[in-house]
Amino acid sequence: MKNRIDMKGIDKSFFATRALNxxxxxxxxGEVHALVGLNGAGKSTLMKVLGxxxxxxxxxxEVNGTPVEINxxxxxxxxxxxxxxxxxxxxxxxxxxGNIFLGRELRKSGPFLDKKEMARxxxxxxxxxxxxxxxxxxxxELNSGEKQIVEIIRALMSDSWLIVMDEPTSALSEExxxxxxxxxxxxxxxGISIIYISHHMPEIFGIxxxxxxxxxxxxxxxxxxxxxxxxxxxxxxxxxxxxNFVKPHKEILGEVLVNVAGLTKNEAYQDISFDVHRGExxxxxxxxxxxxxxxxxxxxxxxGDYNGTITYRGAALKPGRGPxxxxxxxxxxxxxxxxxxxxxxxxxxxxxxxxxxxxKSVKAGVLDGRAIEKVVTKAxxxxxxxxxxxxxxxxxxSGGNKQKICFSRWLDPDLEFLILLEPTRGIDVHAKADIxxxxxxxxxxxxxxLILSYEIDEVIMLADRVITLYQxxxxxEFTYPNFDKDQMLADxxxxxxxx
Amino acid sequence: MADITAxxxxxxxxxxxxxxxxxxxxLIVIASIGFSMANENFYxxxxxxILLRSISVLFLVSMGMTFVMLTGGIDLSVGSNVAFSGGxxxxxxxxxxxxxxxxxxxxLAGMAIGWINGFFIGKLQLSAFMVTLATFAAARGLxxxxxxxxxxxxxxxxxxxxxGTSWGNLPVVIPFVALMFVALSILLYKTTFGRDVYATxxxxxxxxxxxxxxxxxxxxxxxxxGALAGLSAIITVGRVSSGQPWTGLYxxxxxxxxVILGGTALAGGRGKLLGTILGVLLYGIIINGLVLTGxxxxxxxxIKGAILLGVVLLDTYTQRGKA
Numbered sequence: 092m093k094n095r096i097d098m099k100g101i102d103k104s105f106f107a108t109r110a111l112n113x114x115x116x117x118x119x120x121g122e123v124h125a126l127v128g129l130n131g132a133g134k135s136t137l138m139k140v141l142g143x144x145x146x147x148x149x150x151x152x153e154v155n156g157t158p159v160e161i162n163x164x165x166x167x168x169x170x171x172x173x174x175x176x177x178x179x180x181x182x183x184x185x186x187x188x189g190n191i192f193l194g195r196e197l198r199k200s201g202p203f204l205d206k207k208e209m210a211r212x213x214x215x216x217x218x219x220x221x222x223x224x225x226x227x228x229x230x231x232e233l234n235s236g237e238k239q240i241v242e243i244i245r246a247l248m249s250d251s252w253l254i255v256m257d258e259p260t261s262a263l264s265e266e267x268x269x270x271x272x273x274x275x276x277x278x279x280x281x282g283i284s285i286i287y288i289s290h291h292m293p294e295i296f297g298i299x300x301x302x303x304x305x306x307x308x309x310x311x312x313x314x315x316x317x318x319x320x321x322x323x324x325x326x327x328x329x330x331x332x333x334x335n336f337v338k339p340h341k342e343i344l345g346e347v348l349v350n351v352a353g354l355t356k357n358e359a360y361q362d363i364s365f366d367v368h369r370g371e372x373x374x375x376x377x378x379x380x381x382x383x384x385x386x387x388x389x390x391x392x393x394x395g396d397y398n399g400t401i402t403y404r405g406a407a408l409k410p411g412r413g414p415x416x417x418x419x420x421x422x423x424x425x426x427x428x429x430x431x432x433x434x435x436x437x438x439x440x441x442x443x444x445x446x447x448x449x450x451k452s453v454k455a456g457v458l459d460g461r462a463i464e465k466v467v468t469k470a471x472x473x474x475x476x477x478x479x480x481x482x483x484x485x486x487x488x489s490g491g492n493k494q495k496i497c498f499s500r501w502l503d504p505d506l507e508f509l510i511l512l513e514p515t516r517g518i519d520v521h522a523k524a525d526i527x528x529x530x531x532x533x534x535x536x537x538x539x540x541l542i543l544s545y546e547i548d549e550v551i552m553l554a555d556r557v558i559t560l561y562q563x564x565x566x567x568e569f570t571y572p573n574f575d576k577d578q579m580l581a582d583x584x585x586x587x588x589x590x
Numbered sequence: 591m592a593d594i595t596a597x598x599x600x601x602x603x604x605x606x607x608x609x610x611x612x613x614x615x616x617l618i619v620i621a622s623i624g625f626s627m628a629n630e631n632f633y634x635x636x637x638x639x640i641l642l643r644s645i646s647v648l649f650l651v652s653m654g655m656t657f658v659m660l661t662g663g664i665d666l667s668v669g670s671n672v673a674f675s676g677g678x679x680x681x682x683x684x685x686x687x688x689x690x691x692x693x694x695x696x697x698l699a700g701m702a703i704g705w706i707n708g709f710f711i712g713k714l715q716l717s718a719f720m721v722t723l724a725t726f727a728a729a730r731g732l733x734x735x736x737x738x739x740x741x742x743x744x745x746x747x748x749x750x751x752x753x754g755t756s757w758g759n760l761p762v763v764i765p766f767v768a769l770m771f772v773a774l775s776i777l778l779y780k781t782t783f784g785r786d787v788y789a790t791x792x793x794x795x796x797x798x799x800x801x802x803x804x805x806x807x808x809x810x811x812x813x814x815x816g817a818l819a820g821l822s823a824i825i826t827v828g829r830v831s832s833g834q835p836w837t838g839l840y841x842x843x844x845x846x847x848x849v850i851l852g853g854t855a856l857a858g859g860r861g862k863l864l865g866t867i868l869g870v871l872l873y874g875i876i877i878n879g880l881v882l883t884g885x886x887x888x889x890x891x892x893i894k895g896a897i898l899l900g901v902v903l904l905d906t907y908t909q910r911g912k913a
Contacts, residue, residue, distance in 0.1 A: 393799075418801030432795035437859035438788055446789055447800045449782045457780040500800070 094155060094171070094252050094284065095119040096141075101150035103136055110136045112308040114150070118253060118301075123275060123285045125295040125316070128305035129328055129519045134288050137305070138255050141286075142174045143167040173246030174255045181230045181238055188213045188226040191245045216244050220277045222270075234379065236267025240274065247283065254278070255286045260294060261517040264379040264545060266584065272298055290519050292321040304328055325520065338571075339531060343555055345369025348508055348539035349390065354399035359385035360563040363399075367508070367539040372530065374542045376550045377560035377583045383543040384427065387510050390541070391424045392417040403508070418447050423501035425494075427512035427543075433497045434485050441467045441481035443496050448503045470499035473532075475525050491522025498529050509533060511542045515549060527553060551576060561585045607862060610853040614868040618875060625879030632882055635759040643761040643829065645874035646753075647672070647822040648844055649867065650767060652852075653774050654815035655845040656866045660778075661804075661811055662791040662858025663711060663718035667703060668819050669841030670729035673834070675700035675816075676823030677736035680744055680833035689748035697820035703729050704816020705809065712808030726842070730835075737835035744832055753828020763825055770821075775863050787811060791858025847898045848873045856905065873897070 096118050103111040111133050118124045128134050139145045141152070143161045151158050154170050161167050167174075181190050188209045197205045197212075210226040217224050222240055230238060239259060246254055260268050275285060275298055289295055295302055296316050304312040304327045312319070312327040349367040354360060360382035367373045375383040388394045390401055395411020402408070403420065414424070426433045435443050444467045445452065452462040467481050474495040478488060485493060494515070501509055514530065515523045530553060534540055544550050550557055557569040559582040566582040569575065581587070626632040651668050658665045679696025683689055703725055710721040744750060755762045778784040789797040790804035790811075797804040827833050852869030854861025876897070880890050 413801075413803075414799050415801040415803045424799055426799060432793065432799050435789050435792035435796050435859070437792045437855070442785060442788065446785065446797075446802060449785055453782060457776065458782065458785070 093120045094282075096170075096172070096253060096284075097153040097156075098137070098141065099151050099153065101137065101140055101152075102148045103140060103145070104148055110308050111140070111147070114305075114308070114310055116303065116310065118284050118286055120252065120282045120284050121279050122301060123279060123287050123299040125287045125289060125299035125302040126305065127289060127295065127302065127324060127328060129521055132305040132328075133308040134305055135257070136308075138174065138257065138286065138288065141167065141172060142255065144174075168249060168251065171250055171252040172255070173249070173251035173253070174257070175239065175242045175246065175259065176257065181241060183231040184229060186210075186227050186229050187224060187233075187241050190230055190241055191248055193245075195249075212248070213244065216248060219281075220244075220274055222274060234264075234267065235262040236264065236270060239263070239267075239271065243274070243278075247278070252282065253284045253286070255288070257288045258290070258517060259287070260289065260291065265547070265580070266378055268294075292324065295324070296321060328520070338552060339535075341370075341535075341555075343368050343371045345371065345537060345539070348404065349541070350400075350402040351386075351390065352400050352402070354386065354389065354397055354401065356382075356385060356389065356394075356397040358563070360560070363560075363563075363565055365558055365565070365568075367541055369507070369539050370534050370537045372534050372540045372542060372553055372555045374544055374550045374554035374557050375560055376544055376547070376557060376579065378585075379545065380562065381560040381583065382563035383560055384512055387424070387512055387541065387543055391422060391510055421505050421507035423447070423506050423509045425497045425501070425509070425511045425514060427516060429490070429493050429497060434493055436486035437484055439482050440471070440476075440478050440485055440488070440496060443485045444470050444481075444500045447500050448505070451503070451505075466503075470502050473502060474499040474529055489522075491518040491525075494518050495522065495525065495529070498526060502529075502533075504536075506533075506538055508539045508541070511540065513544060514542060515544075515546070523549075547576060547580060550579070559583045607853055607860075607865065611865060611868055614852070614865070614872055618868065618872050621872060621875045621879060625875065625882060628879070629882040632879065637878075637882070639756065639759045639761055639764075641874060641878045642764050644878065645870055646761070646763040646767050647825055647838075648841070648848060648870050648874060650770060650818045650822045650825070651815075651841055652845040652848045652866050652870050653771065653863055654818035655842075655849045656852070656854055656861060656863055657774075657778070657787055657811045658718075658815050659846075659849050659854050659856070660787050660791045660858055660861055661808055662794070663808065663811070664722060664846065665707065665812065665815050666719070666722040666842045667707060667725035667729055668815060668845060669838035669843075670726050670733065671700055671703045671816060671819035672823045672826060672838030672841060673733035673836065674703060674729040674736070674823075675820040676827050676833050676837060677733045677835065679749075679820070679823060680742050680827060681736055683744065683746060683749055684742065687746075689746045692746075692749055693824060696823050697817055700816040700818070700820025700823065701813050702816065704813040704819070707816070708809030708812030711812065712805040715805070733835045737833065739835055741832045741834040744827055749824070750828040750831055753825035754831065755828075763828075770818075771863065771867060778863060783807065783810065788859055791860075793859075843894070843898070844873065847894065847901070850898070850901050850905065856902070 098114065098116040101111050101114040114137060116137060126134050136145070140147045141161070143163045143166045146162060152161055153159065159170055161170060182193065185193065188206065191213050192209045197209050199205045213226040224237060224240060230241065233241065243254060259271060263271060278285065287299055299316050302314060302316050302319065302324060303310055304324055306328065312324065345368040347366045348369045352364050354363040363386060365373065375386070377383055385394065389397050392408065392412040392414060397410060400407050441463065445463045452459050452466065471478065471481065476492050476495040476499060478492060485496060515526055530540060542553060551574045555571050557574065557579065559566045559579055561583060562585065567578070569579065631637050655665060655668065675696045678699035679692045682695035683692030707722055707725055710716045711718045752763055752766060778787065786797065786802050786804065786807045789802055790807050794804050826837050848869040849866050850856065851873055852861065852865030854865060877890065880893065
């Protein structure tokens with residue numbers, strides 16, 4: 092049986108802000124419908140209306156032509172609609188099967204759980220989609236990609252036929268992405284319908300039949316993917332042709348700023364050596380688990396448990412010297428997880444930006460508000476961060492703007508070396524281009540930059556030099572402009588490595 | 591994506607604290623009018639002086655507690671610390687005869703308890719609740735040992751001056767508290783330390799990665815609270831002309847209630863000293879009013895408990911609405 096869902100004339104306002112303006116949106120069985128738009132375009136709001144998380148002001152939702160009331164998440168799942176969230180809603184201590192059957196466990200006679208039968212049913216579903224996962228494995232032993240699969244299987248096993256995925260690949264390695272896309276193709280073949288929210292054009296054009304673009308709460312384009320192009324979608328998203336970020340060509344003439352020699356930490360990385368010059372952008376890339384984040388932590392002084400030496404400005408660094416010493420030595424770090432250790436949520440944009448170099452704005456023992464204001468205003472302007480005022484609490488900004496603030500705090504002229512972990516994770520193309528520009532500006536100024544990125548296109552776009560890692564070993568090195576994308580992908584995937 | 595709803599949330603939260611303060615001022619006015627109708631003595635200058643003096647210690651301790659709670663912590667030991675540091679001060683005074691050595695000893699003793707709290711919480715990363723629950727018991731025990739479980743009378747006029755003297759109807763401790771408010775406000779809003787207090791409470795991990803040494807800042811926050819407990823001990827001794835081992839009982843409860851009433855977020859990172867001042871005033875007026883209207887003292891405790899529960903309930907739900 093073919094299923095279809097039609098949202099018609101959906102309106103939603105939050106006080107003066109019109110978040111959704113007469114939106115029509117449909118989705119049919121066996122298709123992937125990509126929903127794209129910049130942050131704040133209304134994608135999330137539309138999906139929250141569909142999922143019963145927020146109520147609409149007007150408009151109707153029809154399932155197979157019959158109007159239905161969806162006023163709560165329970166209503167939505169009764170209609171077969173499931174949302175897969177970016178933050179996983181799984182319980183770490185339970186097994187795969189335990190999570191999937193959570194709240195509707197199968198029992199033997201009496202109060203005892205029938206674990207065998209639950210595992211069997213889960214296995215059956217996993218096999219149906221060609222997935223290799225042990226139903227008895229506890230969730231905490233799974234990686235992000237596997238957790239996502241568990242969430243989706245859980246939705247499918249509660250009779251969902253429409254799955255909404257919000258940025259499903261933002262935390263996935265290339266390998267897990269491939270597996271997810273294969274899973275999605277199989278779901279399509281089984282008649283499942285998928286609404287796929289993403290910023291990634293290749294993904295969208297790789298798996299979606301239909302693409303809908305939202306801007307300012309309205310649908311601005313809805314086409315079959317076969318009948319449109321990546322450029323057309325990007326153009327409608329921003330309203331203007333997005334000038335692609337073009338890497339300025341330059342010679343790296345600066346002296347060696349950081350030298351890493353024979354760095355080894357038993358499980359994480361082995362015998363890693365490289366230099367970073369002043370003004371150079373060195374990108375480390377690999378799959379998740381390649382050891383690069385651990386390496387970065389050692390250089391920043393967060394972890395002192397390693398062998399080998401790190402030399403900075405010509406002097407050996409003391410292992411595990413701590414971030415306070417690192418910052419006073421002119422090092423900065425943008426972490427991979429904004430919300431965990433990147434921002435100070437309840438504090439203002441001003442405090443978030445000014446904090447690392449606060450001591451410079453002290454006059455006679457007290458803070459000089461005007462000096463701070465100057466630094467902050469300039470940082471906001473230089474990074475084109477959108478905020479109503481520096482007093483704004485940072486938690487109310489979009490992901491892209493939060494990330495810009497995580498960068499803008501390091502714009503101080505005393506900064507000499509900046510480490511960036513996944514600098515554009517989960518942010519839209521527009522903010523991405525701004526962030527690439529900020530990185531180039533810093534390098535231009537002579538700051539040495541070490542980046543960890545899992546996105547191959549980003550690696551190629553930003554790097555002066557690339558080092559590929561596979562399971563803690565460095566595999567190959569590429570220098571601009573001699574980047575061989577296919578070779579890089581093969582190297583990070585461990586092609587030709589001994590088993 | 592989730593920022594669609596940002597505009598109206600932002601205006602709420604910007605006005606959040608201001609609105610809170612307006613409500614508190616309103617409640618203070620209403621409570622004052624209510625109690626003055628119930629008891630004509632409420633509005634006498636004498637009673638206002640007595641009221642303010644009786645809550646002067648609560649002002650100091652609550653301001654310290656505000657720093658602690660801004661970092662996301664809690665200090666259950668302040669009441670016991672007031673008894674302990676008072677004991678150390680009084681015994682030093684009696685044995686040396688020097689009020690200045692007595693002052694110094696009281697404040698240092700308070701800071702010592704604070705440092706112990708800070709060391710375990712900031713350096714060793716233990717739970718603030720558990721660490722200060724331990725020192726809550728230990729400091730009270732030490733106070734009982736020092737006093738030998740009995741009070742010690744104090745006659746030294748210098749030692750009693752701060753807590754016991756009045757200029758007409760105005761106890762000198764009131765301008766002293768005002769001075770401390772100004773000093774602590776400068777510390778909280780105008781120094782890097784103050785910014786780090788907020789940063790530590792907002793996100794310890796971020797503060798750490800940015801090199802702000804939040805663990806070390808925590809130690810200083812508890813030492814500060816301990817110093818304020820020592821000062822409070824001096825005022826308490828001055829008020830009653832004797833040092834008593836059971837002084838400061840339930841003080842941590844009153845301070846925590848007043849700070850929360852004043853709008854400081856339970857989870858840390860948000861709140862102001864002004865709110866705490868208003869919170870102490872409202873709480874003090876209610877308690878004083880209950881005494882003046884002859885409310886059953888056991889019932890007073892029930893009312894205190896109800897106030898705390900009510901405020902936490904209100905805050906938790908309004909915060910949930912915003913989160």
